[in-house]
Amino acid sequence: MRRLLLTGFEPFQQLAANSSGDVAQFLDQKEIGGYRIVGRVLPVVFEEAGSLMERWMEEVTPAAVLSLGLAAGRCEITPERFALNWQEGPDSSGSACPGRKIEPEGDAAYYTTLPLQRIVERMKGYGLPASISNTAGVYVCNYIFYQTLHRLHRREETLPAGFIHLPAGHTLLLKTEGLAYPSWPEGDLIRGVSLAIEAMGAG
Amino acid sequence: MRRLLLTGFEPFQQLAANSSGDVAQFLDQKEIGGYRIVGRVLPVVFEEAGSLMERWMEEVTPAAVLSLGLAAGRCEITPERFALNWQEGPDSSGSACPGRKIEPEGDAAYYTTLPLQRIVERMKGYGLPASISNTAGVYVCNYIFYQTLHRLHRREETLPAGFIHLPAGHTLLLKTEGLAYPSWPEGDLIRGVSLAIEAMGAG
Amino acid sequence: MRRLLLTGFEPFQQLAANSSGDVAQFLDQKEIGGYRIVGRVLPVVFEEAGSLMERWMEEVTPAAVLSLGLAAGRCEITPERFALNWQEGPDSSGSACPGRKIEPEGDAAYYTTLPLQRIVERMKGYGLPASISNTAGVYVCNYIFYQTLHRLHRREETLPAGFIHLPAGHTLLLKTEGLAYPSWPEGDLIRGVSLAIEAMGAG
Amino acid sequence: MRRLLLTGFEPFQQLAANSSGDVAQFLDQKEIGGYRIVGRVLPVVFEEAGSLMERWMEEVTPAAVLSLGLAAGRCEITPERFALNWQEGPDSSGSACPGRKIEPEGDAAYYTTLPLQRIVERMKGYGLPASISNTAGVYVCNYIFYQTLHRLHRREETLPAGFIHLPAGHTLLLKTEGLAYPSWPEGDLIRGVSLAIEAMGAG
Numbered sequence: 068m069r070r071l072l073l074t075g076f077e078p079f080q081q082l083a084a085n086s087s088g089d090v091a092q093f094l095d096q097k098e099i100g101g102y103r104i105v106g107r108v109l110p111v112v113f114e115e116a117g118s119l120m121e122r123w124m125e126e127v128t129p130a131a132v133l134s135l136g137l138a139a140g141r142c143e144i145t146p147e148r149f150a151l152n153w154q155e156g157p158d159s160s161g162s163a164c165p166g167r168k169i170e171p172e173g174d175a176a177y178y179t180t181l182p183l184q185r186i187v188e189r190m191k192g193y194g195l196p197a198s199i200s201n202t203a204g205v206y207v208c209n210y211i212f213y214q215t216l217h218r219l220h221r222r223e224e225t226l227p228a229g230f231i232h233l234p235a236g237h238t239l240l241l242k243t244e245g246l247a248y249p250s251w252p253e254g255d256l257i258r259g260v261s262l263a264i265e266a267m268g269a270g
Numbered sequence: 271m272r273r274l275l276l277t278g279f280e281p282f283q284q285l286a287a288n289s290s291g292d293v294a295q296f297l298d299q300k301e302i303g304g305y306r307i308v309g310r311v312l313p314v315v316f317e318e319a320g321s322l323m324e325r326w327m328e329e330v331t332p333a334a335v336l337s338l339g340l341a342a343g344r345c346e347i348t349p350e351r352f353a354l355n356w357q358e359g360p361d362s363s364g365s366a367c368p369g370r371k372i373e374p375e376g377d378a379a380y381y382t383t384l385p386l387q388r389i390v391e392r393m394k395g396y397g398l399p400a401s402i403s404n405t406a407g408v409y410v411c412n413y414i415f416y417q418t419l420h421r422l423h424r425r426e427e428t429l430p431a432g433f434i435h436l437p438a439g440h441t442l443l444l445k446t447e448g449l450a451y452p453s454w455p456e457g458d459l460i461r462g463v464s465l466a467i468e469a470m471g472a473g
Numbered sequence: 474m475r476r477l478l479l480t481g482f483e484p485f486q487q488l489a490a491n492s493s494g495d496v497a498q499f500l501d502q503k504e505i506g507g508y509r510i511v512g513r514v515l516p517v518v519f520e521e522a523g524s525l526m527e528r529w530m531e532e533v534t535p536a537a538v539l540s541l542g543l544a545a546g547r548c549e550i551t552p553e554r555f556a557l558n559w560q561e562g563p564d565s566s567g568s569a570c571p572g573r574k575i576e577p578e579g580d581a582a583y584y585t586t587l588p589l590q591r592i593v594e595r596m597k598g599y600g601l602p603a604s605i606s607n608t609a610g611v612y613v614c615n616y617i618f619y620q621t622l623h624r625l626h627r628r629e630e631t632l633p634a635g636f637i638h639l640p641a642g643h644t645l646l647l648k649t650e651g652l653a654y655p656s657w658p659e660g661d662l663i664r665g666v667s668l669a670i671e672a673m674g675a676g
Numbered sequence: 677m678r679r680l681l682l683t684g685f686e687p688f689q690q691l692a693a694n695s696s697g698d699v700a701q702f703l704d705q706k707e708i709g710g711y712r713i714v715g716r717v718l719p720v721v722f723e724e725a726g727s728l729m730e731r732w733m734e735e736v737t738p739a740a741v742l743s744l745g746l747a748a749g750r751c752e753i754t755p756e757r758f759a760l761n762w763q764e765g766p767d768s769s770g771s772a773c774p775g776r777k778i779e780p781e782g783d784a785a786y787y788t789t790l791p792l793q794r795i796v797e798r799m800k801g802y803g804l805p806a807s808i809s810n811t812a813g814v815y816v817c818n819y820i821f822y823q824t825l826h827r828l829h830r831r832e833e834t835l836p837a838g839f840i841h842l843p844a845g846h847t848l849l850l851k852t853e854g855l856a857y858p859s860w861p862e863g864d865l866i867r868g869v870s871l872a873i874e875a876m877g878a879g
Contacts, residue, residue, distance in 0.1 A: 142450050143443065149760055149784065151810060166808075175758060176785030196443035196453055199775075201762060202811045234452075240346065240399035247345050249437075249452030250399055352581060354555055356607060369605075378555065379582035402572075404557060405608040548856050549849065602849035602859055640858075646752065646805035653751050655843075655858030656805055 069130035071102035071264060072123055076136055076207070079111035079159050083243050086236035087135035089253060090260050099261050100268025102131060111159040111207045117214050124218065131227045131267055132215055133181075135260065136208035138232035139239075142249045144190055144259045145200035146183050147230045149176045150213035153205045166205075169213050177216035181229035182266060189266040195259045203230055227267045231260065272333035274305035274467060275326055277414070279339055282314035282362050286446050289439035290338035292456060293463050302464050303471025305334060314362040314410045320417050327421065334430045334470055335418055336384075338463065339411035341435035342442075345452045347393055347462045348403035349386050350433045352379045353416035356408045369408075372416050380419035384432035385469060392469040398462045406433055430470045434463065475536035477508035477670060478529055480617070482542055485517035485565050489649050492642035493541035495659060496666050505667050506674025508537060517565040517613050523620050530624065537633045537673055538621055539587075541666065542614035544606075544638035545645075548655045550596055550665045551606035552589050553636045555582045556619035559611045572611075575619050583622035587635035588672060595672040601665045609636055633673045637666065678739035680711035680873060681732055685745055685816070688720035688768050692852050695845035696744035698862060699869050708870050709877025711740060720768040720816050726823050733827065740836045740876055741824055742790075744869065745817035747841035748848075751858045753799055753868045754809035755792050756839045758785045759822035762814045775814075778822050786825035790838035791875060798875040804868045812839055836876050840869065 075091030078084055088108040095106030105127050109116040124132070138145065152173050157163035183199045190197035203209040212230035219228055235250040278294030281287055291311040298309030308330050312319040327335070341348065355376050360366035386402045393400035406412040415433035422431055438453040481497030484490055494514040501512030511533050515522040530538070544551065558579050563569035589605045596603035609615040618636035625634055641656040684700030687693055697717040704715030714736050718725040733741070747754065761782050766772035792808045799806035812818040821839035828837055844859040 142452050148762065151758055151785065153757065153810060174785075175783060175787055176760065178784055191444055194440055194444065194455070196440055201760060201814050205810050237397055237399055241394055241397065249345050252397070252455065252458055255455055351559065352557055354582065354607060356554065377582075378580060378584055379557065381581055404559060404611050408607050548858050597850055600846055600850065600861070602846055643803055643805055647800055647803065655751050658803070658861065658864055661861055 068098065068103045069101060070105050070127050071131040071133060072127050072129035073104050073106045074109050074120065074134045074211070076109050076111050082137070082139065082239060084236060084239040085137050086233050086239065086253065086256050087137045089236065090135055090233065090257050093257055094260065100265035102264060102268055104264070105129065109211065113154055113158050113164055113207055113210050115160070116207055116211055120211055120214060129226065133264065133267065134211050134215065134230045136230065136232050137235060139235050139248045141232060141234050143196040143198050143234065145198055145232045146179070146181055146186050146263065147203040147212060147232060148179055148183060148199055148201045150179070150203060150216050150230070151176050151205060151209055152213060154210045155205045158207055169210055170217050173217050174220070177213065177220060179216070179229035180219070180225065180227050182227070185269070186263045186266040189262045190259050193258070193262055195255060195262070197259065200232060203232065208232065231263060271301065271306045272304060273308050273330050274334040274336060275330045275332035276307050276309045277312050277323065277337045279312050279314050279410070285340070285342065285442060287439060287442040288340050289436050289442065289456065289459050290340045292439065293338055293436065293460050296460055297463065303468035305467060305471055307467070308332065312414065316357055316361050316367055316410055316413050318363070319410055319414055323414055323417060332429070336467065336470065337414050337418065337433045339433065339435050340438060342438050342451045344435060344437050346399040346401050346437065348401055348435045349382070349384055349389050349466065350406040350415060350435065351382055351386060351402055351404050353382065353406060353419050353433070354379050354408060354412055355416060357413045358408045361410055372413060373420050376420050377423070380416065380423060382419070382432035383422070383428065383430050385430070388472070389466045389469040392465045393462050396461065396465055398458060398465070400462065403435060406435065411435065434466060474504065474509045475507060476511050476533050477537040477539060478533050478535035479510050479512045480515050480526070480540045482515050482517050482613070488543070488545065488645060490642060490645040491543050492639050492645065492659065492662050493543045495642065496541055496639065496663050499663055500666065506671035508670060508674055510670070511535065515617065519560055519564050519570055519613055519616050521566070522613055522617055526617055526620060535632070539670065539673065540617050540621065540636045542636065542638050543641060545641050545654045547638060547640050549602040549604050549640065551604055551638045552585070552587055552592050552669065553609040553618060553638060554585055554589060554605055554607045556585070556609060556622050556636070557582050557611060557615055558619060560616045561611045564613055575616055576623050579623050580626070583619065583626060585622070585635035586625070586631065586633050588633070591675070592669045592672040595668045596665050599664070599668055601661060601668070603665065606638060609638065614638065637669060677707065677712045678710060679714050679736050680740040680742060681736050681738040682713050682715045683718050683729065683743045683820070685718050685720050691746070691748065691848060693845060693848040694746050695842050695848065695862065695865050696746045698845065699744055699842065699866050702866055703869065709874035711873060711877055713873070714738065718820065722763055722767050722773055722816055722819055724769070725816055725820055729820055729823060738835070742873065742876065743820050743824065743839045745839065745841050746844060748844050748857045750841060750843050752805040752807050752843065754807055754841045755788070755790055755795050755872065756812040756821060756841060757788055757792060757808055757810050759788070759812060759825050759839070760785050760814060760818055761822060763819045764814045767816055778819055779826050782826050786822065786829060788825070788838035789828070789834065789836050791836070794878070795872045795875040798871045799868050802867070802871055804864060804871070806868065809841060812841065817841065840872055
């Protein structure tokens with residue numbers, strides 16, 4: 068069966084939970100949309116996350132790649148259109164990237180190869196608010212997203228590959244007093260990602 | 271069996287759905303926490319809502335009163351502490367209240383008689399983000415809230431009575447393109463209100 | 474000449490500047506609207522701020538009292554209508570107030586005795602966005618506001634007294650990387666408070 | 677003297693004022709940073725704005741191009757790094773662009789050729805909050821920004837060219853009841869843009 072590499076992230080900064088890693092872990096080994104899911108959790112550290120991603124691409128030889136991240140503050144599930152050639156900000160390693168191109172010779176941006184419209188329509192059809200985002204930021208989320216597309220571009224491979232930002236899960240708010248982020252029950256986040264994977268497989 | 275008057279509101283302004291009315295309707299005639307629920311839906315019109323509330327209080331002779339409202343933009347279920355003696359803003363009647371006291375001779379504010387802390391703890395214990403709010407605004411939500419407490423104060427009655435603001439339901443976002451409010455699946459909103467009623471009944 | 478006690482606050486928590494204290498200090502000893510200003514800066518500590526306020530009221534015997542606070546996140550200058558009988562939250566003393574009435578026997582709330590509408594109109598007439606707020610929170614700002622009105626109520630005095638929340642000054646954003654609050658140049662904040670004092674004196 | 681084409685936009689949608697057009701108009705014919713400013717105001721209509729921009733580039737033969745736009749909701753002046761090859765949304769013509777590439781054969785994105793870091797440092801040095809943004813949206817602002825950079829790329833010209841988003845001016849809030857956007861006095865916005873132009877000329 069075709070494999071789909073599904074990644075999420077660990078908790079980071081002051082946030083005590085990360086819905087993206089929880090979903091990736093939960094769906095590991097499941098069969099969805101004709102894919103067997105290989106679920107993995109990345110640290111929120113630029114280069115370390117990049118190396119792990121590189122290694123898993125070699126090991127898993129996936130037919131599709133979907134990376135997830137937490138977008139604290141967003142109200143909907145948002146698949147991303149553009150991966151930008153820029154990285155900036157302090158990561159969980161304790162050091163801060165002052166702002167530079169991810170790939171000095173890479174394109175300024177790449178388009179996702181996910182079927183964005185189909186993904187969004189499917190989630191909405193099942194009752195989950197979703198919309199396309201044009202911006203994945205310039206943090207580790209975008210870094211992983213850009214790296215993956217740059218790799219496919221360089222190798223002239225055409226897998227469906229991309230990034231989806233998730234709202235926080237209720238767990239995050241329950242663990243941290245005084246946090247005001249939109250949040251969803253974890254079950255809805257898992258269901259949303261499953262629907263996205265089905266839409267990827269239906270292509 | 272003791273009756274609990276549970277009210278919510280109709281959709282208003284540009285918002286195509288109102289989770290508070292949907293929940294009140296859904297829970298009508300259910301038995302929760304030792305109460306039989308009498309669920310009713312109010313129009314978002316100051317005086318009309320006030321008159322209906324008054325009439326239902328007479329008809330239902332409730333042992334407890336819980337009013338619900340939509341707080342578009344809030345991330346949690348928030349029971350309210352203070353009802354303020356002020357009403358202001360355009361309502362669904364098409365006219366706008368320019369700002370005045372609800373009861374010229376009433377107190378500046380009343381405390382809710384709901385067990386706020388117990389309600390919040392119960393919802394959080396079941397996985398739903400919740401916190402106490404000190405401010406129900408000065409719109410029709412606060413108007414109903416103040417009227418109810420003023421009536422009890424005037425009659426020296428001591429029922430548990432108060433107001434809970436709900437986040438939007440997913441339905442609202444699905445019905446309106448481009449709306450960015452935190453939203454929950456309707457099932458979570460219903461569950462949250464049921465837990466609040468159980469906490470009221472457990473006193 | 475009549476004296477007006479004008480208070481602001483020190484910087485607190487992670488915020489490296491507090492526009493309210495800066496304005497109070499800047500206007501100290503100025504003559505505005507028929508008042509000589511006595512400008513003072515309070516620590517963001519519940520009881521300590523309350524004691525200082527009490528002492529200054531005795532020393533200054535003011536004809537009017539205006540307290541200022543920073544409302545990080547607000548876009549306008551907002552005079553407050555209601556002071557609530559509630560205090561809650563961690564202050565700069567290092568300890569956290571778990572939530573209790575400020576005055577166990579005091580009213581649930583008091584109305585300000587400031588001419589709110591006249592103040593807002595005057596600021597807008599001079600080009601500064603302003604609107605009335607119904608909520609000063611339940612932190613040290615509201616604490617000082619409530620204490621002052623409770624004192625006047627207890628003594629049956631009828632001075633113009635109240636609270637105005639200010640947006641951040643540009644300085645706060647310049648001092649702290651990555652802070653996203655609406656901010657104004659300090660000169661506009663000073664001008665706004667002067668206009669408010671003129672409106673108070675014009676009564 | 678070298679000419680700098682400076683553009684802003686007309687008011688659009690429900691917003692009764694547009695600080696970007698006001699600033700462009702105010703600075704028209706001024707001499708700043710070794711440039712004579714040619715200030716122009718664009719309609720918020722995709723193709724029409726594009727055609728005007730094209731014509732002005734021919735007429736003015738500028739040595740530098742700076743386009744301004746209103747970013748209602750932003751707290752700082754934000755020069756933009758990336759122009760994205762995407763346009764979407766309803767414009768002032770009454771029709772809505774459903775989402776498509778601006779230039780089917782163009783790059784996914786271009787980097788600005790403005791000295792972003794120098795611009796930001798100069799504004800902050802003069803007391804104005806500023807930071808680099810990575811995202812100009814996918815509306816008419818980004819459309820003009822992308823078109824300009826695509827034209828320079830196609831012709832292999834290397835002018836300093838780019839886009840700066842401004843906060844709202846106080847005027848916008850004063851003209852519209854109930855709008856809650858961060859706003860600055862218009863003088864600060866003019867000063868910020870002048871400082872940016874000085875930084876462009878200092879290269």
